[in-house]
Amino acid sequence: MPYTLAPAAPEFLSKDQKPAGDRWTLNFGPQHPATHTTLRIVLELDGERVVRAIPHIGYLHSGFEKLGEHLNYNQYVTIVDRMDYSAPIYNELAWHGAVEKLMGIELTPRCKVLRTIAGELGRIQSHLLCVGAAGLDLGAFTAFLFGFNERERIYDIVEFMSGQRYHTSWTRVGGLNMDLPDEGTFKTMVKKFVDDQLPKALQEVETLLNKNRIFIERTRGVGVISAEEAASWSLTGPMARSAGIRRDIRKDEPYLCFQDNWDGQGAPAVDFKVPVMTTGDCYARYLCRLEEMKQSMHIIRQLIDKIPQGPVNVSPEGKEVLPPKDQVYSSIEGLIHHFEMIMTNRGFESPIGEVYNCIESANGELGYYIVSAGESTPWRVRTRPCIYINYAVFPKLIEGHLLSDVVAVLGSVNVIAAELDR
């Protein structure tokens, strides 16, 4: 199908650009290795310079949000897993954080610690992919492999605690799908990862990329956004912080172990620092992500020795979690409760109302908005997708840059098409 574009407005042109005439249109994607997923961008080019970029989304549309109206509060966690699949655990924490806010559930300290550790592992998982892929798209293949090697170890840890390597479906309303099978092994794995394996790999990635002149010249000054623009485009996460906006949900609106007194006995919030830069280009985003991984390791090191004992789920008295299996097998009350939780005409008793809850995911503010009509399934679910909103600024970032910079900017924005389309 022929594709035509209206001529670009004069204010989009740089000084040395010809105003009209020999423009040509290039279709970038939907199947392009650097788009990582099915993502299409129509580029209007003047020679090799991008005059205008029009992203076309919808190639991976799967009706995730609509499915939320048909699955109950527990079942929907299997769907949110598949949105930002660079770190599935984040979506679960955001979704069940919203459900627990709706139902007014206070988690047990053990669950909070485990969720925080898993969340930070997810942040590392996502940043390793993004940092590696940013290098990969510019031709630095080795750093990508070092990053992926460490992602494999995160899969191992996640598999051990949840039962599956990738789409974990790990959280449940008021708790987790299971307690740790063996706490000692879990601690050994995580400690080995954050104390030994990951620091070495990060060191190697830094050695390869941080002072690599080719990498720097491809990324520094490319895709620049100022703090004012970042705020008015409502960017979040590393994209905003690298532009100089001091915004991190973990500090601003703390949740889980990031708030003071999370265990009810006066435990202080975990200590970490938010990396901020002022340049706002692709190189700044890369450096911010590297530092965030180090801060995540710092958070995990604080928490891993402090996993409290006790139940991981809230008490089944509140009729929000399934009762333990031994109660189901041995007592009639447990059996009735178990059936009531699953039967379609019973299920959760949610209050009527609306709730919005957000967490700081690897790419920014990831939130869920639930409208509840008092049933066991939500009446409407809406995602506040961080990548979708970060990606909206992409045409602005790429204007006036070369065609080969498209992949550099795409890699630094970390576009995951499944979350764009939902």
Added chain:
Amino acid sequence: MGKFIDPRRIGYIAGKSYNYDRMNDSDVIVLNEPRLSLGDQFYIPQVAIGLGTTLKHMFRVVMGNHRVVQYPEQTRDNIPVADGGMNARTYRGVHRLNKDEDGRVKCVACFMCSTACPAHCIHIEAEESPWPDREKYPRKFDIDELRCIYCGMCEEACPVDAIELTSTYDIVGLTRQEMIFDKSKLLEMYDRTQATEPM
């Protein structure tokens, strides 16, 4: 550019006032771009350092200090869990239907698993049981393994410990029909895995 933004200014730009910046200076670590020395700018030393990193990895592989599982010949079963092996007790793979002591299917056809299934991949037809100790049993019990997302909610929902997920993940079929596991296939899966994964 060049300095941190004043939150009041953001409020002005956005057209309404809100307090955006709630952080203290102690919460923030300001990063600077690494300074390139003259040697770095020449690029040649960086090439050497990069190649050195790659060579270090090559020697590590030659010395056997790496973790590669040669998959079809080797599996993760024999590796300790702490080194990245598989924990067969918790892994969520293909389902099985458990049998009781008399070799009968344990399932009582209560439809809990098919109700809890988010992918709607379990199809059960119940029938009056020929045994005196229960009322119903499944005449047909089909799981579409292609539709299944292996979330484990059927296992959580089962009130009699009849359906479980095993550590088997390598199932193949030439047709879609083959991948719809019926009751006999699921019971056979129990016979195959019960030695390594007791109920």
